[in-house]
Amino acid sequence: MKKIITDRPDKIYAETIIVGGGVVGCAIAYELASRGQDVLLLERSAIAGGTSCAAAGMLAADSEDFAHPLIAKLARQSRQLLIEQQVLMATLSEVETGLQHQGFLTPFRSYSELSSYKDNRKSALSASADEVWWDRSVVQQEASWLNRDTYGAYYRPYESEILPVHLTKAYAESAQVLGARVMEDIQDIRVQANEHGVQGITTSIGEMKCKHVIIAAGLQSEELMRHVNLSLPVWSVKGEIAAVQFSDEHAGYRPDRTVYAEDIYIVPKANGEVWLGATSLPGRTDLNVSVQGVQKLLTAATHWVPGMKEAQFIRAWAGVRPATPDGLPYIGACKSIPGLFAAFGHYRNGILLSAITGRLIAELLAGKSSEELGIEALSPERLNRKGVVQ
Ligand SMILES: Cc1cc2nc3c(=O)[nH]c(=O)nc-3n(C[C@H](O)[C@H](O)[C@H](O)COP(=O)(O)OP(=O)(O)OC[C@H]3O[C@@H](n4cnc5c(N)ncnc54)[C@H](O)[C@@H]3O)c2cc1C
Missing domain, CATH: 3.30.9.10 (D-Amino Acid Oxidase, subunit A, domain 2)
Structure with a gap:
């Protein structure tokens, strides 16, 4: 994986920083980069080194028994979108995704x-x-x-299936070809936010400034959210x-x-x-x-x-x-911290739902509301509202 570190960390600015280089973070990077957005993806180890490297890679939109009708609908949209993305990614990246x-x-x-x-x-x-x-x-x-x-x-x-590590790398490489920056081995990431919202992040190699942070760190996302006093159980x-x-x-x-x-x-x-x-x-x-x-x-x-x-x-x-406690991923803006977004908790369907997650996050960043997108049920703070978490 090409690693781009061009500036001293305290000079790095990106409009959007994505934390986590699994299939979800890389799909978001790809979607944002394909819209010409300024995006930086940070991964603490290596791209596709987390749960995404363990998956079977099934795109089981018709076979899974989903927890909510919205997920069944998004799953079918995502499978279709992913198939379409393959065509373009094949011209951008040399990674064969093994889609069948x-x-x-x-x-x-x-x-x-x-x-x-x-x-x-x-x-x-x-x-x-x-x-x-x-x-x-x-x-x-x-x-x-x-x-x-x-x-x-x-x-x-x-129904279709794919090689999950290859898909994740294809997203990351294609995003880079389209202008995204990807940095691996970045430790100790913490979101910096005040009453006005997100300011940037701190890392083991220094501070980075940005307008939006998207937490797509799979299992470890709960901990990253806890740093800014948000409780999103995983x-x-x-x-x-x-x-x-x-x-x-x-x-x-x-x-x-x-x-x-x-x-x-x-x-x-x-x-x-x-x-x-x-x-x-x-x-x-x-x-x-x-x-x-x-x-x-x-x-x-x-x-x-x-x-x-x-x-x-x-x-x-x-x-x-x-x-997640209710079986639905967290996809959306964190209302209490402007500029902070969640994209994690995809349980057993993160490969399948990666493409639509990238698209939904890009639409939210473009100014659409979760109500307009019909995804209020995935709102990150929904469990707090229902009193499931304090
Ligand atoms: C056995 C098994 C089979 C599966 N089969 C399927 C299947 O057939 N189809 C399907 O759709 N899904 C399947 N899944 C589910 C799927 O693998 C997950 O839903 C998906 O991989 C989650 O992707 P993610 O990007 O959210 O998380 P991850 O792939 O875990 O990526 C998160 C990334 O964030 C990084 N990270 C964590 N903390 C930090 C930090 N502080 N700073 C920077 N980076 C950080 C991690 O290193 C990791 O690379 C399966 C899962 C398993 C275990």
Whole structure:
């Protein structure tokens, strides 16, 4: 990643400073830079070094069961926007994002499993007119690698997936080509604000002045907000994920589209690997991978794709999802501190929602209100108003 440090820190000025170089911060940098804005992104370690490097990269806008109808709507918009952005980013950056559009299958073992799925799914929120029911015979014909006892499956043809680290780097590099500045290894960032609003930030290498600060630091955003006396809780939900690969000899067993089952997802990636995810461990922040976690993933994966037994185990890793108490991300202006914006708490859909988050933040900076954008439900201070946090 190109690092640009042109001035002495105390001389650095940017109209907008973004804190955090995960997929969300980089998507915002890209959107602002593409509008000709003066933007500086600061990352304490390396671009895509946080949760974004752990994700499976599914853009599951039709398959996820979202916490709010607004998120279901934004998810579909974001998937579309992201697909469009790829075309331009391919001309700006040399990073291949591995975007694939093979659709997702949600399979069921039995009629009763299907019924309880339908009952449990907040389907009014996210059911897609674009899903097609495949009965057993269609499944056997269209997905010969899937367990032959499968009762049936929903096929969602518009679902896509991407390589998350590559996407994050493509955003960052494209933003730089469009004029954004990106600085890595910047420690001890604190927002400076007074009664008039944001003044800038302090860092281990000095002060930087700006008009707007956008906090997009994933899990660590809560701490950054606490420095300016804002309480925006972020909860940790650890997830473990594994990668396998099929040799040429066993290529016929390799799924050719994503399996999005109740107990596992199986994602054939553009880099040749197949990713199996993920466990869900609330409250855990360590990045250890347990035998139990991997065992659970492999058991579910070999049930749905019996030929998985022939695959080669490549590696396993863990990441920590940034969740919020009501399941919605914080996207918007912090009303009590003019110039300060939040863009974090995307839980298990930050890759999917990155593009629309960038667009919404850019619209807010351009002067639109969250009411005009229809995103009051994502307002950063909503939980204080409801008395959820003091
Ligand atoms: C196992 C797993 C599977 C997942 N699968 C999917 C999926 O298929 N699809 C999907 O859409 N989402 C998925 N997710 C969720 C997704 O990964 C997250 O929602 C997303 O990565 C959050 O991005 P972010 O930019 O907010 O946070 P991060 O990627 O964590 O980025 C925040 C950045 O801020 C930096 N930072 C922190 N503090 C500071 C500071 N003080 N100063 C400067 N920089 C700072 C960090 O170093 C980091 O680089 C998955 C997550 C996990 C764990």
